[in-house]
Amino acid sequence: MRAILISDPTLRDGNHAVKHQLNANQIAKYCIAAESAGIPIVEVGHGNGIGASSLQLGIAKLTDNEILSIARTHLKKSRLGIHIIPGFATIEKDLCPAIDKGVDVVRVASHCSEADITERHIQFVRIREKIVYGVLMMAHMLSSKELLIQAVKMEAYGAEGIIFMDSAGNFLPEDVIERVKILVDHLSIPVGFHAHNNLGLAIANSLAAVEAGASILDGCARGFGAGAGNTQLEVLVGVLERKGYQTGIDFYKMLDASDIAEQELLQEIPSIKSLSIISGLAGVFSGFLQPVLRIAKEFNVDPRDIFIELGRRRIIAGQEDIIIEVASDLAKK
């Protein structure tokens, strides 16, 4: 059966769930466990990628440089990956130093309709002869045809695969299938999918993606991620094995890694709470959960109203500052 490439952003997307406070010891322990399980790609960093530590998104406990040093020390066979969003991080300040530090895989991401801001970053990674993927975030905000146009651009810039992200956890399986099919039919590079679990569909959507032809999947140990969490990686690996797909991951050791994640990294196991359902249905980035909770309390407004209004205004990931404006408006009403 087909091989599926697993990319594990536990130490990146998971950082959203702990306000970007993962420490050196936690990163080292999970890297050792992931290496031992044979996870092909281990992504690390601030929840929004390198160069994203900020008042806007949260100041990370560790610098990119510190995180990459620790991960590089412990990852041998597993490749070291990063996420980077142009507009937050630049080549000179962030990407170049990260590659110098030994990053193997760079995932250059943009909001789903803005692929052309990734051109220079993708090209830079190609020049430095590292693996580069294009990532289209908040993919539910575009139709499948519109998404294809953006993916084609990234392929032309030199991306070696395209991953589209259900950053709001809004997709149903049929939405995923439609998008994977059109991308697989028209691109000559692998297609990947990254799910969030707001509507309880992360595993189902990921399985639907591979059945429709996707060959890269993201998943996090215990689903570690903002709010309802991501695709639970150890479940995904088990399901893929049962369906006969090859991941190259040692399943028992994957289970061990997920236990280590639960003990060492997680403050609470992700579950689908009321607000995550609202944010999934409203199509708002799952990573907004922590700031929305804090700001709703400060302005004494209903966090559900904030999510609904953010969805109505089609606010995208990275626009966390607008939460304050929306809450302040709601408080006046």
Next chain:
Amino acid sequence: MKVAILGSGNIGTDLLIKILRSPYLECGVFIGRNPLSIGIKKARQLGVNTSISGIDYIQKNSDCCEIVFDATSAAAHFIHAPILKNLDKFTIDLTPAKIGEMCVPIINLDHILLFKNVNMITCGGQATLPIIYALSASGVKIQYIEIVSSIASSSAGPATRVNLDEYIHTTEQAIKSFAGISNAKAILNLNPALPCIDMQTTIFAEVKNLDINKFTKTTEEIEKKVQSYVPGYKILLNPLIENKRIIVIVQVKGQGDYLPDYAGNLDIINCAALAIAEKYAISRLNKEIQCEQS
């Protein structure tokens, strides 16, 4: 006084329309590189002299202008700057090339006429530096500044998109330099929502010795001053403290000159550039009058 505009994209074309309204300036030539560009067509319709030979036109027709606005790209301005220096043109650079002296009209307009190449920083810089100036003026000790701008996707043309890194570096350098701090961060989001969102920028600051009432009062005064050259400039969220950060949000509505009024990002940098060009033209005019009288 005659001016030339280099660059027939969104910024150049919007600037052209503003210059046609100016009592002090006239457009000697509007220069692009592509004969089919929408900007060139628009300029022709407006009866403006156009060229598609780039900087060559100014070299061959040096008397076409005294002021040159460069609205191309950072990479192109590195080529243009030395040529314009040799031709002794007063150059207003709207790209984030940051070769020239950085200017925000309400901060250093008078002083800037001493230089021959003036850099307009970025739209985010023009929107936030007045507030950062107000923060300094209210007597606080600034430790860190971060600005986050959201602009409508359709207001960001190809050069803006390719120049995102330069946008960030230039904006950060300007903030550090004007605020006298060693650490600053600039973030830019392109939002594709329809109807298009107005340009909006949030300023986060970490400071010591804050008197929020005094700061709020200063921002109100600054807002009025900026409105004198950027009519659509508005403080959307008054200074407040949230999660140990000061936050102010400003919104810039454009005048709908070329792109619709959501494109405040074009408007603010062009309004600032126009204010400088007019100041330069007036000062030259005054000098000529003085010379004639003496």
